[in-house]
Amino acid sequence: xxxGPEKRDPLSVLDRPNSYIxxxxxxxxxxxxxxxxxxxxxxIELPRMxxxxxxxxxxxxxxxxxxDASAAKCMPGVVAVVTGQELAAVITPWxxxxxxxxxxxxxxxxxxxxxxxxxxxxxxxxxVASSRSAAEDAAEHILVEYGxxxxxxxxxxxxxxxxxxxxxxxxxxxxFERNHDAGAVDQAFAGSDEVVEAEFIxxxxxxxxxxxxxVVADWNAAEARLTIYQGTQAPHMVQNIAAxxxxxxxxxxxxxxxxxGGSFGIKVHIYADEMxxxxxxxxxxxxxxxxADRVESFNTDIHARDHRCKGKIGVQRDGTITAFExxxxxxxxxxxxxxxxxxxxxxxVVNLVGGPYVTQNYRxxxxxxxxxxxxxxxxxxxxxxxxxxxxxGLVDLAAxxxxxxxxxxxxxxxxxxxxxxCASPSGLRFEQxxxxxxxxKLISMMDYDALRAEQAALRTRNIHRGIGIASFIEVxxxxxxxxxxxxxxxSSQDGVAVRLDAQGSVICQTSITEQGQGSESLTxxxxxxxxxxxxxxxxxxxxxxxxxxxxxxxxASRGAGIGGEAALQAAKVLRRxxxxxxxxxxxxxxxxxxxxxxxxxxxxxxxxxxxxxxxARIVYFRPDTxxxxxxxxxxxxxxxxxxxxxxxxxxxxxxxWLEVDTDTGFVKLLKHWVVEDCGxxxxxxxxxxxxxxxxxxxxxxxxxxxxxxxxRGQLTNANxxxxxxxxxGEMPDIDVGHVVSPTLETELGAKGAGEAGTxxxxxxxxxxxxxxxxxxxxxxxxxxxxxxxxxTALGRI
Amino acid sequence: xTAPITISLExxxxxxxxxxxxxxxxxxxxxxxxxxxxxxxxxxxxxxGACTVRVDGEIVRACLMLAVQADNASVETxxxxxxxxxxxxxQAAFRDRNALQCGFCTPGMLMAAxxxxxxxxxxxxxxxxxxxxxxxxxxxxxxxxxxxVESTARARAGRTA
Numbered sequence: 001x002x003x004g005p006e007k008r009d010p011l012s013v014l015d016r017p018n019s020y021i022x023x024x025x026x027x028x029x030x031x032x033x034x035x036x037x038x039x040x041x042x043x044i045e046l047p048r049m050x051x052x053x054x055x056x057x058x059x060x061x062x063x064x065x066x067x068d069a070s071a072a073k074c075m076p077g078v079v080a081v082v083t084g085q086e087l088a089a090v091i092t093p094w095x096x097x098x099x100x101x102x103x104x105x106x107x108x109x110x111x112x113x114x115x116x117x118x119x120x121x122x123x124x125x126x127x128v129a130s131s132r133s134a135a136e137d138a139a140e141h142i143l144v145e146y147g148x149x150x151x152x153x154x155x156x157x158x159x160x161x162x163x164x165x166x167x168x169x170x171x172x173x174x175x176f177e178r179n180h181d182a183g184a185v186d187q188a189f190a191g192s193d194e195v196v197e198a199e200f201i202x203x204x205x206x207x208x209x210x211x212x213x214x215v216v217a218d219w220n221a222a223e224a225r226l227t228i229y230q231g232t233q234a235p236h237m238v239q240n241i242a243a244x245x246x247x248x249x250x251x252x253x254x255x256x257x258x259x260x261g262g263s264f265g266i267k268v269h270i271y272a273d274e275m276x277x278x279x280x281x282x283x284x285x286x287x288x289x290x291x292a293d294r295v296e297s298f299n300t301d302i303h304a305r306d307h308r309c310k311g312k313i314g315v316q317r318d319g320t321i322t323a324f325e326x327x328x329x330x331x332x333x334x335x336x337x338x339x340x341x342x343x344x345x346x347x348x349v350v351n352l353v354g355g356p357y358v359t360q361n362y363r364x365x366x367x368x369x370x371x372x373x374x375x376x377x378x379x380x381x382x383x384x385x386x387x388x389x390x391x392x393g394l395v396d397l398a399a400x401x402x403x404x405x406x407x408x409x410x411x412x413x414x415x416x417x418x419x420x421x422c423a424s425p426s427g428l429r430f431e432q433x434x435x436x437x438x439x440x441k442l443i444s445m446m447d448y449d450a451l452r453a454e455q456a457a458l459r460t461r462n463i464h465r466g467i468g469i470a471s472f473i474e475v476x477x478x479x480x481x482x483x484x485x486x487x488x489x490x491s492s493q494d495g496v497a498v499r500l501d502a503q504g505s506v507i508c509q510t511s512i513t514e515q516g517q518g519s520e521s522l523t524x525x526x527x528x529x530x531x532x533x534x535x536x537x538x539x540x541x542x543x544x545x546x547x548x549x550x551x552x553x554x555x556a557s558r559g560a561g562i563g564g565e566a567a568l569q570a571a572k573v574l575r576r577x578x579x580x581x582x583x584x585x586x587x588x589x590x591x592x593x594x595x596x597x598x599x600x601x602x603x604x605x606x607x608x609x610x611x612x613x614x615x616a617r618i619v620y621f622r623p624d625t626x627x628x629x630x631x632x633x634x635x636x637x638x639x640x641x642x643x644x645x646x647x648x649x650x651x652x653x654x655x656x657w658l659e660v661d662t663d664t665g666f667v668k669l670l671k672h673w674v675v676e677d678c679g680x681x682x683x684x685x686x687x688x689x690x691x692x693x694x695x696x697x698x699x700x701x702x703x704x705x706x707x708x709x710x711x712r713g714q715l716t717n718a719n720x721x722x723x724x725x726x727x728x729g730e731m732p733d734i735d736v737g738h739v740v741s742p743t744l745e746t747e748l749g750a751k752g753a754g755e756a757g758t759x760x761x762x763x764x765x766x767x768x769x770x771x772x773x774x775x776x777x778x779x780x781x782x783x784x785x786x787x788x789x790x791x792t793a794l795g796r797i
Numbered sequence: 798x799t800a801p802i803t804i805s806l807e808x809x810x811x812x813x814x815x816x817x818x819x820x821x822x823x824x825x826x827x828x829x830x831x832x833x834x835x836x837x838x839x840x841x842x843x844x845x846g847a848c849t850v851r852v853d854g855e856i857v858r859a860c861l862m863l864a865v866q867a868d869n870a871s872v873e874t875x876x877x878x879x880x881x882x883x884x885x886x887x888q889a890a891f892r893d894r895n896a897l898q899c900g901f902c903t904p905g906m907l908m909a910a911x912x913x914x915x916x917x918x919x920x921x922x923x924x925x926x927x928x929x930x931x932x933x934x935x936x937x938x939x940x941x942x943x944x945x946v947e948s949t950a951r952a953r954a955g956r957t958a
Contacts (some may be wrong), residue, residue: 026892033900034888036835036875040901043834133820210839210847210901210935261837261901262935294840516898516936685895689941693898696938720844720933728939729930733922757938 012747013529013568014680018597020525020535021748024685027521028535029514038259041214041231042291049216049287050079052280053135054273055125055142056299057117060151060372060713061166064115064124068143072127075141077134080284082126084112091279092245096336098486101343104176104368106336107167111276117146118166118334119374120713121299123273126280128288151372151713155331156308158369166334166370175336176343176368180350182425183361188323192314196397200390201782203706204306204331207379208725211261212292213301215274217281226253228278231260233268233513234553239545240489241270241339242278257543263515264697265379266301268555269337273300298718303707304345304379306331307386311353313394314361319404319412323361324354324425326390330376331369337377339488343368345376348383348475351426353391355473356435356651357413362425372713380697382556384474384759392470392763393781396770406469406767407448410439414471424473433651434739435471438675441737442469442653446673451657459775465670466772468656470763473649476557476678476752477743481646492641494558495549496566498527498574499635502620504598504612505537506574511551512563513543517754518686519559523567525682526748530571531578532595533612549637557752560682561648565746566640573636581632582615640746648743648751652676654695656764660772662794665787667703667769669732676756679742680749687753688736694757695734700726702762702783804868808833809877817864824848824859826867827874835875835904839933846932849905850874856912875904884911886952890945898936906932910946918954922947 014021032038069081093108112123125142129135150164157163158173165172189195216229226248232238235255243253260267277290292300307330314322328349332342346366354362399409414435415422423429448467455465483490497509508527514520524538541547551566552558579590582600586593586609594603600610618625619632626632642648657671674691681687704724708717717723742749762783769785770778778793791797801816808831817826822841827833827850839845841860848859851873878884884907890896897903906929913920913928920928925946926939934942 027895030892030895030897030900031888033897034875034891034903034907035879036833036837036904037879038834038900040834040837042838043828208933208935210845210899210933211837212839259901260899261839262899264935294842516900518895518898689895689898689937692938692940693936694938697935719842720840721842725933725935726939727930727933728926728943731926731939733940734938 013526016529019529021529021682022684025521025525025535025683027518028524029520033259040211040259040261041216041229042211044216044229046216046218046287049289050128050130050284051132051135052126052128052277052288052290053132053139054123055127055139056121056123057113058120059117059146059148060120060153061149062117063147063149064113064117065145065147067125069125072138072141075134075138077130078138079128079130081138081142082128082280082283084110084114084124087112087276087279087283088114090246090283091275094245094338096338096341098341098483098488100486101176101341101347104336104341104343105170106175107170109272109335109338111272111279119372120715121296121374123276126276128280128284153371153373153709153711153713155306155329155369155371158331158371166372173370174367175332175370176346178347178350178366180362180364180426185323185325185361185363188361189314192322193317194398194401195312195314196394196401197310197312198393198397198781200309200311200393202305202307202386203784204303204376205701205705205707206298206301206303207264207266209262209264209266212294212297213267213271213274214291215277216287216289217278218287219281219285221285224252226278226282228253228255230255230257230274231267232257233263233515233555234490235513235543235545236511236550236553237339237490238270245275246278246282255545257513260515265382265555269302269340269377271300294720295718298723299374299715302337302377302379303374304376305386305701306376307349309386309390311390311394313398315398315402317402319402319409321357321359321395321398321413323359324391324394325363326353328366329369331371331373333373333375334370335375337375339490340378340483342375342377344378345383349386351428352383352387352473355424355428356415356471358415360425373709374715380694381755381758384472384755385698385701385762388470388472388760389763389766392767396767407443410469410471414439428649429645430649431645431743432741433473433649434677434741435651437739438651438653438677439471441739442655442673442675445675445735445737446655463659464662464772465657465659466768466770468764468766468768468771469653470760470767471653472760473651474755474759475647476650476755477561477642477648478556478558479642479646482556491550491552493639494551494563494566495637495639496563496570497549497635497637498570500574500578500612500616502616504616505539506531506533507539507541508567509541509548510563510567511548511553512559513554515554517554517559517690518683519554519563521686522560522564522682526564526567527571530568531575533598537598549639557754560750561746561752562640562642564682564750565748566638568748569638569640570636573638574634577633577636578615581619581630582610584627584630585615585618586610642745644745650676650678650751650756652756652760654760654764656768658765658768658772660769660790665790667785669699669730672732672734674734674757675737675739676753677739677741678753679740679751681738681740682750690753691736691757692734694754695761696726696731698758698761699731699765702765703785706784802865804865806867806869807871809873819863819865821864822860823862823864823867826864827859833874833876837901837904839901846909847902847905849908849932851908856908875907878911887911887949890949894941894945896937896941896945902932902934906934906942913946914950914953918950920950
């Protein structure tokens with residue numbers, strides 16, 4: 001598994017001399033960002049641009065009885081005050097369901113609430129004014145009369161007959177249920193030496209992108225075109241949805257995505273207030289800008305991971321895991337988010353639990369319920385941390401029960417590295433994973449035995465340190481199986497166009513987007529390597545539906561694996577075209593030529609024949625000198641999507657080393673290790689930094705992050721002072737190692753790496769805390785692991 | 798107190814004379830009046846550090862300071878520090894180490910890091926983490942930033958030694 005890919009093509013970019021693949025190359029767009037000269041949506045200003053501020057409901061559930069905007073409309077600078085009813089004239093409502101998630105239901109949602117609000121923070125009116133402050137001033141003068149309704153906040157009672165039904169037309173508060181039963185679960189539990197059960201509780205948390213969601217919508221009535229500047233991960237999806245609900249053709253909508261101040265899945269969705277902003281621009285025939293403030297971000301950016309999951313594991317004395325069973329309950333707020341739906345997370349939990357392990361006995365139930373809280377939907381590593389925490393928590397509990405080392409029980413149960421291809425009990429197909437190689441590497445990186453010895457020595461001095469291990473599988477490179485099969489117009493394929501310009505440089509247009517992952521860099525690395533052109537002569541254009549091929553964008557760890565392969569294939573075609581014309585110019589054959597360092601050279605001896613600059617000059621300015629019948633095509637486009645496997649599964653393992661202060665309940669993270677297998681590594685530094693960033697988001701969930709609601713559905717910590725996220729002072733150094741199992745479905749062999757860090761971090765930390773607390777007999781299966789949770793488990797409070 | 802007030806200040810070495818409403822904060826003033834968009838607004842309540850600028854040599858949260866309070870002051874933003882070359886080495890270290898992903902926190906992070914490096918010639922990793930612990934980064938996990946600041950400190954110490 002640690003070997004390179006099978007050599008399928010002697011001219012593969014992976015093997016070429018001077019290849020940028022696998023090398024650390026600085027990202028080309030960093031100077032702009034470091035000098036404060038990026039262009040984020042919040043920086044954009046257009047002539048006649050107005051600013052919108054949304055008046056939002058203070059109630060979690062209420063009827064809107066009356067809105068009096070007369071005073072607000074007279075305030076200085078106000079352009080318009082628009083209610084939901086008025087906006088409905090230009091934009092249609094939507095329902096967030098997908099047909100392949102059978103039974104998933106949701107209610108029609110409007111851009112601005114019309115008769116009723118369903119969560120605290122839902123917009124009830126829009127104020128458009130010459131400045132944001134003028135709009136905020138006017139919003140204070142809108143009088144809204146509400147009739148407060150009972151709020152459904154507790155997901156564990158959402159399905160009780162006594163609980164009000166949020167959307168009467170749906171009959172109940174159950175949005176989605178999935179049951180899965182594989183193998184012989186009851187028999188397996190009955191035949192087990194030990195069966196361990198636990199309930200795992202996960203705090204609802206959110207992305208906290210540093211740049212809030214921002215949109216500038218510009219309806220040009222003269223062109224009948226809407227240009228949307230938005231920090232989005234999926235520009236073509238936004239184009240499609242905006243056109244659909246505004247009654248436009250896709251060609252009438254252009255989505256431009258410049259720099260994006262953080263995304264993490266938060267910006268892969270389309271929010272009601274964004275839809276309202278598009279509609280307001282069309283209604284008012286001028287550019288309208290919406291930038292969420294931080295309180296709005298907490299109240300309206302999607303939340304995630306609000307789960308209570310009962311888990312059960314069976315185990316034999318020799319460590320053999322016999323079965324897993326889970327019963328997961330999750331609350332998604334009042335609507336299933338559109339267009340990706342809010343059932344995907346629970347579906348992923350069912351898919352992923354038990355995934356790294358051999359046992360085929362697996363039963364799962366997932367129920368997704370409506371609540372009067374902010375909407376929940378996909379956030380980085382969708383469902384992975386839940387599945388990993390439940391699986392790895394159960395495995396540790398089983399190990400503890402039979403007195404086995406946590407590493408040993410994993411060695412005995414992880415799917416063997418030579419067992420592939422194979423399938424999980426939930427039906428996922430694995431092409432090639434490397435759990436054992438990864439675990440072995442991790443144990444060696446962390447010097448496990450030495451840590452255990454240190455832990456034992458410190459315990460005698462009343463210092464309580466713990467080691468936590470978490471193996472995981474990770475969904476990357478999604479095909480149409482994710483959304484397309486369910487009817488969503490979300491492209492799974494990506495496209496790349498490359499062309500040689502008149503001075504022998506390359507312009508590359510790709511449908512993947514850049515939010516800091518390094519999409520621009522990896523595209524330039526692949527294209528430069530394939531063509532034999534230096535990276536400083538490759539310019540990447542992305543984030544513009546008018547100027548890039550149609551495609552999915554950057555989410556679910558698909559940029560490198562799908563967009564990267566499209567770049568590779570497009571560059572191969574262009575390379576062939578260049579060599580064809582070079583052969584004509586040089587009176588040679590394409591097979592005798594190669595491109596190295598911006599020159600066409602002899603394949604045999606490497607001697608320079610013609611600089612690409614000169615070739616381009618001839619093609620573009622003196623085609624009359626080319627032989628008759630030659631029409632050089634110095635541009636090529638290719639699209640790609642995986643077809644054989646619906647997803648490229650990757651795997652990894654993490655370890656946490658931490659200290660628990662049993663007097664204060666504080667956890668000090670000392671060190672964290674990750675070994676991950678993302679197939680071919682295009683840029684080791686970018687991969688490692690994706691993983692580190694992902695780990696820290698997972699650590700936030702493990703220790704700090706939680707959206708705290710009261711029983712009336714009020715979010716009580718909607719600011720950065722009260723909602724804690726990891727800061728530099730609390731974070732440990734993170735060592736990252738790799739095992740490389742390239743996917744054979746692409747020539748590049750790259751799988752995704754964006755979810756891996758987040759997937760396993762919380763599980764590793766929780767297992768480490770429980771390991772530290774073992775002398776006290778305390779077991780915690782709840783995150784975040786706040787001092788209160790820890791002291792409660794210790795019986796101190 | 799709602800009428801505009803005349804202020805005079807220096808921003809990145811250029812004199813600015815203008816009138817602003819008393820409630821306008823310095824971050825919005827820099828961004829909206831002077832079009833210096835490098836100063837980013839992340840939280841508007843002084844927690845995230847994305848709006849960090851230098852006023853009379855000290856770093857401040859531009860979202861917590863009113864523009865009128867900057868009357869007669871010297872304000873330096875990321876654009877000024879970049880153009881003067883003062884942090885060119887720090888920026889190069891950030892580039893080499895990929896110490897930024899989305900880049901939204903980066904101007905504030907660089908301002909805070911430079912502030913530490915001016916105060917302390919050889920900060921250890923813990924001091925670096927402590928000094929930067931008022932600046933959110935949601936992308937990197939901080940380690941690369943700490944590495945970049947540490948290597949800049951080392952290089953500067955070597956140069957001045």
